[in-house]
Amino acid sequence: MPPSTAPRSWKEKQRQEREALILQTAEEVFCEKGYHETSIDEIAARVGIAKGTVYLHFPSKEDLLVALFRRDTEQVISEVEAIASSPGCSAREKLEAILHLLYGELFKKRTRLFYSIYNSPEMRILLEKKKEMGAHWGQLTHCLEELLAEGQAAGEFDPELPTSVMLSLFLNLVSVRGYERLVGQEGLAPAEVVRYLARIYFKGIAAEHKPSC
Amino acid sequence: MPPSTAPRSWKEKQRQEREALILQTAEEVFCEKGYHETSIDEIAARVGIAKGTVYLHFPSKEDLLVALFRRDTEQVISEVEAIASSPGCSAREKLEAILHLLYGELFKKRTRLFYSIYNSPEMRILLEKKKEMGAHWGQLTHCLEELLAEGQAAGEFDPELPTSVMLSLFLNLVSVRGYERLVGQEGLAPAEVVRYLARIYFKGIAAEHKPSC
Amino acid sequence: MPPSTAPRSWKEKQRQEREALILQTAEEVFCEKGYHETSIDEIAARVGIAKGTVYLHFPSKEDLLVALFRRDTEQVISEVEAIASSPGCSAREKLEAILHLLYGELFKKRTRLFYSIYNSPEMRILLEKKKEMGAHWGQLTHCLEELLAEGQAAGEFDPELPTSVMLSLFLNLVSVRGYERLVGQEGLAPAEVVRYLARIYFKGIAAEHKPSC
Amino acid sequence: MPPSTAPRSWKEKQRQEREALILQTAEEVFCEKGYHETSIDEIAARVGIAKGTVYLHFPSKEDLLVALFRRDTEQVISEVEAIASSPGCSAREKLEAILHLLYGELFKKRTRLFYSIYNSPEMRILLEKKKEMGAHWGQLTHCLEELLAEGQAAGEFDPELPTSVMLSLFLNLVSVRGYERLVGQEGLAPAEVVRYLARIYFKGIAAEHKPSC
DNA sequence: AATGAATGAGACTTCATTCAT
DNA sequence: CATGAATGAAGTCTCATTCAT
Numbered sequence: 047m048p049p050s051t052a053p054r055s056w057k058e059k060q061r062q063e064r065e066a067l068i069l070q071t072a073e074e075v076f077c078e079k080g081y082h083e084t085s086i087d088e089i090a091a092r093v094g095i096a097k098g099t100v101y102l103h104f105p106s107k108e109d110l111l112v113a114l115f116r117r118d119t120e121q122v123i124s125e126v127e128a129i130a131s132s133p134g135c136s137a138r139e140k141l142e143a144i145l146h147l148l149y150g151e152l153f154k155k156r157t158r159l160f161y162s163i164y165n166s167p168e169m170r171i172l173l174e175k176k177k178e179m180g181a182h183w184g185q186l187t188h189c190l191e192e193l194l195a196e197g198q199a200a201g202e203f204d205p206e207l208p209t210s211v212m213l214s215l216f217l218n219l220v221s222v223r224g225y226e227r228l229v230g231q232e233g234l235a236p237a238e239v240v241r242y243l244a245r246i247y248f249k250g251i252a253a254e255h256k257p258s259c
Numbered sequence: 260m261p262p263s264t265a266p267r268s269w270k271e272k273q274r275q276e277r278e279a280l281i282l283q284t285a286e287e288v289f290c291e292k293g294y295h296e297t298s299i300d301e302i303a304a305r306v307g308i309a310k311g312t313v314y315l316h317f318p319s320k321e322d323l324l325v326a327l328f329r330r331d332t333e334q335v336i337s338e339v340e341a342i343a344s345s346p347g348c349s350a351r352e353k354l355e356a357i358l359h360l361l362y363g364e365l366f367k368k369r370t371r372l373f374y375s376i377y378n379s380p381e382m383r384i385l386l387e388k389k390k391e392m393g394a395h396w397g398q399l400t401h402c403l404e405e406l407l408a409e410g411q412a413a414g415e416f417d418p419e420l421p422t423s424v425m426l427s428l429f430l431n432l433v434s435v436r437g438y439e440r441l442v443g444q445e446g447l448a449p450a451e452v453v454r455y456l457a458r459i460y461f462k463g464i465a466a467e468h469k470p471s472c
Numbered sequence: 473m474p475p476s477t478a479p480r481s482w483k484e485k486q487r488q489e490r491e492a493l494i495l496q497t498a499e500e501v502f503c504e505k506g507y508h509e510t511s512i513d514e515i516a517a518r519v520g521i522a523k524g525t526v527y528l529h530f531p532s533k534e535d536l537l538v539a540l541f542r543r544d545t546e547q548v549i550s551e552v553e554a555i556a557s558s559p560g561c562s563a564r565e566k567l568e569a570i571l572h573l574l575y576g577e578l579f580k581k582r583t584r585l586f587y588s589i590y591n592s593p594e595m596r597i598l599l600e601k602k603k604e605m606g607a608h609w610g611q612l613t614h615c616l617e618e619l620l621a622e623g624q625a626a627g628e629f630d631p632e633l634p635t636s637v638m639l640s641l642f643l644n645l646v647s648v649r650g651y652e653r654l655v656g657q658e659g660l661a662p663a664e665v666v667r668y669l670a671r672i673y674f675k676g677i678a679a680e681h682k683p684s685c
Numbered sequence: 686m687p688p689s690t691a692p693r694s695w696k697e698k699q700r701q702e703r704e705a706l707i708l709q710t711a712e713e714v715f716c717e718k719g720y721h722e723t724s725i726d727e728i729a730a731r732v733g734i735a736k737g738t739v740y741l742h743f744p745s746k747e748d749l750l751v752a753l754f755r756r757d758t759e760q761v762i763s764e765v766e767a768i769a770s771s772p773g774c775s776a777r778e779k780l781e782a783i784l785h786l787l788y789g790e791l792f793k794k795r796t797r798l799f800y801s802i803y804n805s806p807e808m809r810i811l812l813e814k815k816k817e818m819g820a821h822w823g824q825l826t827h828c829l830e831e832l833l834a835e836g837q838a839a840g841e842f843d844p845e846l847p848t849s850v851m852l853s854l855f856l857n858l859v860s861v862r863g864y865e866r867l868v869g870q871e872g873l874a875p876a877e878v879v880r881y882l883a884r885i886y887f888k889g890i891a892a893e894h895k896p897s898c
Numbered sequence: 899a900a901t902g903a904a905t906g907a908g909a910c911t912t913c914a915t916t917c918a919t
Numbered sequence: 920c921a922t923g924a925a926t927g928a929a930g931t932c933t934c935a936t937t938c939a940t
Contacts, residue, residue: 098932247459315920
């Protein structure tokens, strides 16, 4: 007997797989062409299904975007929270791990659109209409902010800096443009880029004098 | 006889003023609603002219966006270059002045859309189609990169950091989201935000003072 | 062995019951929302079966409407003919009984859609496409026309009036709008309305009593 | 100088003519095929304009129907009220004139759709959604009801009959089906039909005994 | 027999762009 | 020059119908 949270049947499983495939494809096309320049027809064609089938899974194009954003946000949140709650690490180590996560392999697959949405006014307007950004996004920033405050309390980070400023800059360490420029054009390895960015950032926010000096 | 760059006549002057007004208005509406959600009709209506008149100045909606981007880029470039070529200042002072420029009063009026375009895939795709980003944008990044390299050469900045990484991060100091969060929601003064950001950034990229050890 | 017109088996009986239920439900929804605004999905959902099952009984949405019309027409015809062939009644008495029938309890359940179809161009066009109105409907009007002619021959009704005009007006005594206005809004009892309508109609078509002059 | 109610210019005149032409054409196609079976494309094609042009005049297909209904209702109301307020005529004479009006030349051109809408549940639902039926239609029925009451008060009509019943039946004297049957199939002249209908109706509602007998 | 996921034709509607006035 | 009515391509979404399970 399957557990209660598992798909009830093979049909249900197939359904979820197809839904995931639509999301995956939509993400690709949205990234390539942008939300407005993408037609449902094109997504359906790439998946290899009919237009109407997309609407069986998502009631509108907007809802497709919302679902995408939600999926990516939840993915990122769960991974970030896992890192944040790992014991025995300093705040800096955790934040650096998060940076690696966002900049690493995951980046190409999931976080791209996620960050595009974060920075594009067009998409933000759409998501705000659906009241989607608030809850999830707030959860993520809250988690990061706590890590930063924790670091300040522990004497790792400069306590005079407002955590909101530190947070804002931390979020801006990761950017699609930066990725394209440094990894795509300059040919740097993502891990290398992260190392440099972390070096600059954490040195920038470090507490002035360590007591032990 | 007027100089060659000046409007040849009163008519020409009026024409240029109207063009500037259209650009200004388009920028407002694009920022408010996003490029695709904005109709030429709405821009014309806000300016108080007919739709056809917009097309006397800009051959297409895309070209309107391009002109906007070009105007803003040129504006920023000229101001940035003015700062960059001011004598008797260190690289850090110059870069800090540029940061103030981008984050300051100007931000609300001009740089907003400029930065949105920079970060939104939808708009970048459009501009790349028109092959507009390259030249102007390259000029700006080149100018900044030189300042950073200059600083490294002068021993101000850590010479081990790739200038491209420093540049990328410098560009990400300014972000619409950050502005909205810090200035809009948290109520910080732009100048204050810049002071914090600069403090983190320049401390982060500062050269190690090995001599004093 | 069951007689030939009876269901051959329990399965067949069940099938006919389901078919009747679909018809009944379709009638309700068509009346509520109109034919075009009603989806097969909604009918199936209200019956509690799957969409495909509806198609096992009726090959298309149009055929569903046709079957509905046929069912109602046959019902009305059989009842009307029963009244028409009852012995020992005057034409007027028979027609009045028919009026009561159409306006009475039956009205809410069955005749509503029937009359809507009769008066709505949208539905008449559909039925004419399927060549359904002719036969059945002709049977009904023919029956009524004979009663009217019978009444004229018997000296009950004015022989100078064309029976076609009398028939047309008789048919228009019953109307959905009239029912809604008089019974629904004004709160008159259906029987009362029929009494008034019959009083006007039969007085209007009564033969002149020249002998008594 | 044109009067203030006249079109301000030639442009405006042309606009109104085209709008009338669209309405006229829409009415034809709606009558022929029914509202839902008619596409905006077809209306535009018949008028000889592009689809988009229809939308310059009417914001939606529904609004086109509403405008049509309003135009026809206003037309009928104004003519009916003109008759109702003509001096020196009995109520019966006035009502008979109204019947002639509705059944006459006007019928083919304007009143057809008007009456179809009145009797079709599909269209009534649409119009009720737009809250259009109430005001205008109420004005018309009120006017007729007053005439009937006036006739009762004057001793022309049977005072025992509820005016609402008389009104309802009066409205049902005119019907598209009846017109088609009697004028279209039987070949009776409209005026002749009206004469018969009026004869039946007014005899049916006549006061029992004229005092002068 | 029953289901309901999949299909795809077709409807409405928008809006960038053109052009006669 | 300026206008704004007209255009029609293109997009989103619905739903009657089919068919594999």
